[in-house]
Amino acid sequence: MVLTAPRRLEPRELPLPEIGHDDALLRVEACGICGSDYEQFEGVLRTPVPVIPGHEPLGVIERIGDGAARRWGVDAGDRVAVETMLSCRFCPPCLAGQYHLCRARRIYSYVPLAEAPGLWGAYAEFMYLDANSIVHRVDPALPAELAVMFNPLGAGFRWAVEIAGTGPGARVAILGPGQRGLASVVACREAGAGTIIVTGLEADARKLELAREFGAHHTVDVQNDDAGRRIRELTDGLGADVVIDVSSYSTAPVADALDYAAPGGTVVLAGVKGFEPIPDFVSDKIVLKELTVRGAIGVTSSGYDRAIRLIESGRYPLARMHTHDFGLRDAELAIRTLARQVEGEASIHSCLLPGREA
Numbered sequence: 001m002v003l004t005a006p007r008r009l010e011p012r013e014l015p016l017p018e019i020g021h022d023d024a025l026l027r028v029e030a031c032g033i034c035g036s037d038y039e040q041f042e043g044v045l046r047t048p049v050p051v052i053p054g055h056e057p058l059g060v061i062e063r064i065g066d067g068a069a070r071r072w073g074v075d076a077g078d079r080v081a082v083e084t085m086l087s088c089r090f091c092p093p094c095l096a097g098q099y100h101l102c103r104a105r106r107i108y109s110y111v112p113l114a115e116a117p118g119l120w121g122a123y124a125e126f127m128y129l130d131a132n133s134i135v136h137r138v139d140p141a142l143p144a145e146l147a148v149m150f151n152p153l154g155a156g157f158r159w160a161v162e163i164a165g166t167g168p169g170a171r172v173a174i175l176g177p178g179q180r181g182l183a184s185v186v187a188c189r190e191a192g193a194g195t196i197i198v199t200g201l202e203a204d205a206r207k208l209e210l211a212r213e214f215g216a217h218h219t220v221d222v223q224n225d226d227a228g229r230r231i232r233e234l235t236d237g238l239g240a241d242v243v244i245d246v247s248s249y250s251t252a253p254v255a256d257a258l259d260y261a262a263p264g265g266t267v268v269l270a271g272v273k274g275f276e277p278i279p280d281f282v283s284d285k286i287v288l289k290e291l292t293v294r295g296a297i298g299v300t301s302s303g304y305d306r307a308i309r310l311i312e313s314g315r316y317p318l319a320r321m322h323t324h325d326f327g328l329r330d331a332e333l334a335i336r337t338l339a340r341q342v343e344g345e346a347s348i349h350s351c352l353l354p355g356r357e358a
């Protein structure tokens, strides 16, 4: 499915590329749908067109060059999760181990169709794997729609645990109960957090219920309860050691996070706000409480690895978070469902299953 202009997705036939020594071809089993897919579709995010969207691919290696097979440690027939970012490996951030900040960073689904071989996104039956790809083996016995959760769950591990420094006993407040908020619950639970509080809206009742099933100790409906007071009560009057904002397009949680955090605490901002300024953002609260405020974008290998091992362990009822499967040609419906534009449908985690097309 090719995005040819904002809000226009069209089916196209492309030739399968020749594979060389260092690259590979993936047969796509599933592609997770995320908020940025909607932004790309609407043209809010700067994106080349035409382009094949889809940056959360799970699939089976169809063909692979000898060099890639050796470097990646996989072979044809292996099921893999593919990392979203392509990094150069040689710039200063790459050499410092921060490859997600690579100066020459490229992102699958944002490489134009015009650049050979064109198959740079996972809204497709096959996807090209560049020589700089990073792939992770995944248990082939898992249902594809569950295995493809490696992406949101990886974000939970990186944002709510690795960046936040969440450890045993930590008191954590997670603002927003979407797929990344729920993933953060699971990740914090795995990290041994002592108190996990999730906030959401009245309309999020089902998601907040899932948060509790996944291990949140408390949930707060911010429209019908005083979240600041509740969080203080639940943290012995101190506030949360870690506050993670994974709400999208809502600016209030950013200002509120400074109130919810305990002195010396850490606030992780991972939800995008469409470049809107934050009303009532009082920086003195950061000064007086000596807060650490961190941004979080993307996931790196350690987060993906932990996510995949966790899915394989079967220790959490993650399938309960999965709400929708779509065929490849229904990509637009999938995006609109995630964006709550389809009446009566409440998506949490959804994916395309290109392989199951009739």
Ligand SMILES: [Zn+2]
Binding pocket: 033, 034, 035, 036, 055, 056, 151
């Ligand atoms: Zn994504």
Ligand SMILES: [Zn+2]
Binding pocket: 087, 088, 089, 090, 091, 092, 093, 094, 095, 099, 101, 102, 103, 104, 105
């Ligand atoms: Zn680099």
